[in-house]
Amino acid sequence: MGIKIDQKKCTMCGNCVAACPFGVLDVADDKIIVKDGCVVCGACKDACAYEAIILEEVQPAAKVDANARGVWVFVEQRKGAIKNVAYELIARGRELADTLKTELCAVCLGHNVNEVESLITHGADKVYLVDSPDLADNQEDYLTHGLLNLIKERKPEIVLAGATALGRSFFPRVAAILNTGLTADCTGLDIDTKKRLLLQTRPTFGGNIMATILCPNKRPQMSTVRPRVFKKSDPNPSRKGDIIKVDFKKAGVTARTKLLNFMEDITEKVKIEDADIIISGGRGLGKADNFKLLQELADCLGAALGSSRAAVDEGWIPYSHQVGQTGKTVCPKLYIACGISGAIQHLAGMQTSDCIVAINDNPDAPIFQVAHYGIVGDLFQVVPEMIKKLKG
Amino acid sequence: MNIVVCIKQVPGTTEVKIDPETNTLIRQGIENIINPFDTYAIEEAVRLKEKHGGKVTVLTMGPPQADAALKEAVSVGADEVILLSDRAFAGADTWATANTLAKAIQKIGAFDLIITGRQTIDGDTGQVGPEMSEMLNIPFIAYVSQIEEIKEGYLRVSRMIEEGHEVLETTLPAIITVAKEINIPRLPSLRGMMKSKSAAVTTWSIKELGVNDKEVGLAGSSTQVVKIFFPQRVSQAEVLTGEPAEQVEKLIGKLKEAKLI
Numbered sequence: 001m002g003i004k005i006d007q008k009k010c011t012m013c014g015n016c017v018a019a020c021p022f023g024v025l026d027v028a029d030d031k032i033i034v035k036d037g038c039v040v041c042g043a044c045k046d047a048c049a050y051e052a053i054i055l056e057e058v059q060p061a062a063k064v065d066a067n068a069r070g071v072w073v074f075v076e077q078r079k080g081a082i083k084n085v086a087y088e089l090i091a092r093g094r095e096l097a098d099t100l101k102t103e104l105c106a107v108c109l110g111h112n113v114n115e116v117e118s119l120i121t122h123g124a125d126k127v128y129l130v131d132s133p134d135l136a137d138n139q140e141d142y143l144t145h146g147l148l149n150l151i152k153e154r155k156p157e158i159v160l161a162g163a164t165a166l167g168r169s170f171f172p173r174v175a176a177i178l179n180t181g182l183t184a185d186c187t188g189l190d191i192d193t194k195k196r197l198l199l200q201t202r203p204t205f206g207g208n209i210m211a212t213i214l215c216p217n218k219r220p221q222m223s224t225v226r227p228r229v230f231k232k233s234d235p236n237p238s239r240k241g242d243i244i245k246v247d248f249k250k251a252g253v254t255a256r257t258k259l260l261n262f263m264e265d266i267t268e269k270v271k272i273e274d275a276d277i278i279i280s281g282g283r284g285l286g287k288a289d290n291f292k293l294l295q296e297l298a299d300c301l302g303a304a305l306g307s308s309r310a311a312v313d314e315g316w317i318p319y320s321h322q323v324g325q326t327g328k329t330v331c332p333k334l335y336i337a338c339g340i341s342g343a344i345q346h347l348a349g350m351q352t353s354d355c356i357v358a359i360n361d362n363p364d365a366p367i368f369q370v371a372h373y374g375i376v377g378d379l380f381q382v383v384p385e386m387i388k389k390l391k392g
Numbered sequence: 393m394n395i396v397v398c399i400k401q402v403p404g405t406t407e408v409k410i411d412p413e414t415n416t417l418i419r420q421g422i423e424n425i426i427n428p429f430d431t432y433a434i435e436e437a438v439r440l441k442e443k444h445g446g447k448v449t450v451l452t453m454g455p456p457q458a459d460a461a462l463k464e465a466v467s468v469g470a471d472e473v474i475l476l477s478d479r480a481f482a483g484a485d486t487w488a489t490a491n492t493l494a495k496a497i498q499k500i501g502a503f504d505l506i507i508t509g510r511q512t513i514d515g516d517t518g519q520v521g522p523e524m525s526e527m528l529n530i531p532f533i534a535y536v537s538q539i540e541e542i543k544e545g546y547l548r549v550s551r552m553i554e555e556g557h558e559v560l561e562t563t564l565p566a567i568i569t570v571a572k573e574i575n576i577p578r579l580p581s582l583r584g585m586m587k588s589k590s591a592a593v594t595t596w597s598i599k600e601l602g603v604n605d606k607e608v609g610l611a612g613s614s615t616q617v618v619k620i621f622f623p624q625r626v627s628q629a630e631v632l633t634g635e636p637a638e639q640v641e642k643l644i645g646k647l648k649e650a651k652l653i
């Protein structure tokens with residue numbers, strides 16, 4: 001399994017060696033060898049002018065269920081409030097369903113969830129609503145089997161969930177039981193209309209490499225999607241759809257974990273996931289106390305406080321403020337980065353913000369590459385000046 | 393307390409650079425390391441063993457040179473190390489990886505706890521742990537930042553979600569994934585390093601695992617990577633010059649104009 005090189009056609013030009021993004025091709029004893037780590041991405045095949053590279057196709061073990069139809073969105077809610085990521089996925093899911101000429105269904109498992117109709121006005125054709133007191137606190141065994149049962153009964157072709165803490169924890173379990181593929185943390189979703197397949201694009205290697213992934217031989221095709229990548233659409237109050245109530249079948253499912261306590265993070269005045277403006281601080285702040293300066297600026301603008309991983313690692317601010325690959329993904333209207341160098345892992349969490357302002361004393365800091373406005377200067381002069389102007 | 397820790401060897405990507413001419417990763421000078429999140433998993437297992445007794449078994453699936461990661465695990469306290477290596481395992485997606493690891497864990501036999509990292513820094517999916525929990529049919533808790541209590545058949549942990557911390561309890565055996573907040577991994581001791589040099593790495597191929605070559609590696613994977621590309625970044629930043637007061641004046645003007653503030 002993998003790639004094969006037709007030695008008769010190979011001219012040893014070396015184009016494939018240079019083209020391999022993973023560096024697993026090499027020249028040895030006058031031939032090209034494939035080292036461990038090949039993911040069969042096909043970059044070498046595209047680079048070969050002599051058709052000497054053959055990708056060994058994996059034989060589909062099972063026949064694809066060609067009748068599977070419909071795009072589904074898992075609606076994440078917390079304490080009855082639907083999360084924004086659900087609306088973002090409904091907006092993109094609507095477009096995918098239209099391209100596929102199929103229906104868009106929202107699947108909502110919870111208890112006394114508010115504004116379920118809004119899923120329809122935002123674009124869903126159907127809502128499968130599973131309401132039970134057992135589903136009130138997102139118990140993950142219940143969610144796994146609740147969603148699983150619906151998928152088995154109704155056979156959708158695509159199922160999407162937000163790449164949130166919850167989504168990344170329970171969605172893989174659904175995929176594992178169904179023995180289907182799951183693409184993690186997608187930032188792009190498109191349709192290959194000829195093959196009727198979902199093209200799932202995601203960052204890997206800390207955002208250094210983008211990969212497009214397919215799940216050709218299994219249904220449903222499943223992805224978790226990073227929050228704030230797609231935009232929520234405006235509601236259309238005249239849109240019609242069906243809310244279908246489905247019983248929660250508890251029999252045969254054991255809740256194997258029990259929630260004993262929840263401690264909310266109280267340093268967050270404004271939630272960064274929902275904020276229109278974020279003021280973010282990094283190592284350049286120098287010490288915990290200096291976050292007070294940023295808080296003052298944030299208060300002037302009604303903004304939330306964010307941070308880079310460096311500042312969290314130093315213990316200057318709690319983890320819930322961390323923006324980036326291992327923190328939160330944000331997409332505010334305005335992101336002001338103060339004393340943040342802009343490591344690729346941080347950029348991965350904020351680069352889709354509508355407007356980015358970077359304040360940093362190092363003109364070569366990578367943060368300036370994604371910024372719309374840059375101020376090269378000392379944040380301890382610039383930020384107080386901003387506060388003065390905004391208050392004045 | 394018998395604990396199994398799953399680790400992955402990954403390129404130490406902090407220095408990853410793209411060659412602008414060939415548009416490929418520059419691999420030279422990048423050594424392979426233990427996935428940073430997995431070092432917290434090993435440390436937590438060793439601490440639990442030191443407190444409660446038992447054994448720590450560390451497991452990895454990878455090419456033959458992944459034995460270096462296992463030897464490093466011995467130097468910080470792992471008792472037994474197992475390498476799952478076979479050409480048939482190559483190209484595995486998370487399902488095939490989880491399936492292979494689960495089969496190996498079943499072969500190892502009785503265990504109380506499995507610990508994995510919350511995600512890797514290369515594939516970066518965080519899916520292997522939760523997928524494995526279903527294959528082994530045991531409870532699963534992600535993003536654990538503290539083990540509050542552990543005893544025969546019982547586990548209580550604190551874990552991190554977007555809104556704060558949750559305290560959860562479950563029964564053992566179970567599987568957890570750990571966040572970096574859980575501990576500070578130790579450095580190898582001199583004795584550990586000596587032990588690591590002579591450590592015996594058990595290697596299992598598909599034969600020893602008794603698995604079919606259709607359910608592992610690329611053949612067992614439902615996902616296919618069809619395209620790889622590099623994100624393009626072209627700086628368009630408008631640099632605001634002048635004294636701080638002047639810079640701020642310009643900035644606030646721009647932001648007001650765009651109705652951002």
Ligand SMILES: Cc1cc2nc3c(=O)[nH]c(=O)nc-3n(C[C@H](O)[C@H](O)[C@H](O)COP(=O)(O)OP(=O)(O)OC[C@H]3O[C@@H](n4cnc5c(N)ncnc54)[C@H](O)[C@@H]3O)c2cc1C
Nearest residue numbers: 183184398453485486508509511512515516517518519520
């Ligand atoms: C560019 C690219 C994109 C990919 N995208 C996807 C995708 O979207 N979906 C998908 O299913 N696969 C994907 N893969 C394949 C995936 O990276 C591999 O299956 C990999 O073996 C495990 O996934 P991970 O690195 O994401 O591990 P994670 O799931 O992030 O790892 C979590 C934990 O599981 C344990 N673990 C992981 N791998 C091993 C191992 N080999 N041995 C022992 N323990 C381990 C570790 O404790 C680790 O901390 C992709 C691969 C590439 C190259």
